[in-house]
Amino acid sequence: MASQAVLLNVKEASRQFGGIRALTDVSIQLRSGELIGLIGPNGAGKTTLFNLLTGVYEPSQGEITLNGQSIGGKKPYEICQKGAARTFQNIRLFGEMTVAENIKIAYTQHAKYSVWASFFRLPGFYKGEKEIAEKTDELLKIFGLSEQKDEKSKNLSYGAQRRLEIARALAARPKLLLLDEPAAGMNPQETRELMNLIRWIREQFELTILLIEHDMSLVMGVCDRIYVLDQGKLIAEGTPERIRNNKAVIDAYLGQEA
């Protein structure tokens, strides 16, 4: 693993909101193919870091590179096009659109046909739409959503909405997948299924995954390495085994019995 190329490199990134330092000098590195966990108490800055990585916020200081290209301060859609897709902590689906349409949105950037082709139904339109429809069906099948493909996405069950969000992120064909609390609100059974799904898509799509999660069984179960944030600072980094026994992490987050 160590020989793999560095995909994501965050160098001493900081973010301030007014006088509040949400993140201070955070440095993390993800090599291609790794599955990395990001944990920490509420308000530690995990989602802020995600927002820096996906362009929602600009880093106040520091540098972020994806695949050697600087992405700090780039717009979210540019970062997505460069190969980083995300899911959201509070699900953000396109509620009035169908399940299939939700996924088709992420293929928008990959199907190349112009506005003119759509106006006049030029051959490019049919070719592009056919390609989108086929890819969408494939993904729906993988995620077990084929049955509900014409349902409005807001009518799906909570677990299915979470799965659809991951499917939609994969449709953007990312190299780096950022999952923000994918197991939030799931029961233990669903969490186990999600764990298998995450492992499986990582192999299948050759992904590098960064995962925020509070469910320790999930994080400890799937991650190669874990970064721990507390009050905007990185307090530990290492394999699940080492994190479990790290004094600072136990004090700040895990508690005694962990």
Added chain:
Amino acid sequence: MAVLRKHGSFRLMVIMQKLGSFWMFLAGSLVVFAVIQVLLSTGAMGDVFQSTVVLIGINIILTVSLNLINGITGQFSLGHAGFMSVGAYASAIMTLDFNVPFPLALIIGGCVAALCGAIIGIPTLRLKGDYLAIATLGFGEIIRIVFLNTDYVGGAAGLSGIPNKTTWVWLFFFTLVSVILIQNFIRSKHGRACIAIRENEIAAEAMGINTTTYKVIAFMIGAFFAGIAGGLSAHFFYVINPSSFGFMKSFEILVMVVLGGLGSTSGAIIGAIVLTLLLTLLQPYPELRMIIYSASLVLMMIFRPGGLLGTKEFTLSFLNKKEGDPHGIASRSA
């Protein structure tokens, strides 16, 4: 039942279903065209009928194009009358001063309006909700004031003596093409991107959609067709002046769209037809006209707050359910 279904009218419905909604729409439109053409050419109906029909056509173009901006892309614009006036003036100048053929003049009018749409859209579309509404309202008024103070286009008196070239045939042609083109846009990846912006702008952007570009594109397309509608109206009523393109006109179009159902093209068409007819029928009762008009809108908002069609489209898919075997229902509930 199964035997019954194989016969008579049902077979016709199956054929209609197989033809697909686009061809059905086209066929239906041509029937409407033929009926009205006959009524007009035999002189069975008077001048009021003709001007009502033309107004309905113009309003359909206006509502369908405004629906693209407000209903589909979710950007609340109140400047539609402004774009309409740009198209009206530009095309009138083309036919009056440059002898440009009528259809070409309309398209030039639309292009100038689209250009204005881009110029206004690029700075204002970073605003959201009420702020965008106020900014577009302001720009609509600026356009009106500019025409009011430009001597070349007649100032407050406006332009008159515009040749009457908006015939029923041209009107029908431009209305039909406008609706088809806008609907084609909506039903493509570009249209889906616009809907995604309406549904959740942050998620749309995170999925690789350049939201600013798509908003400006929707704005330009809307403005283009508003310009076409303006040109058609200028070449029907002989006279245009700035006062007919005030913000009340923008509101009128918006009311039609909302009444039909924001986000639905067929709703926008129905809204345009219903409200134009209502206003025309009430013409003989000027003292009651605005009361009934407003009361019907209030009732509408109480009983169908989402508009006549909501975000749904009027389709023939209900035929599909009848046609389908019993599995239709079973598989859906499973």
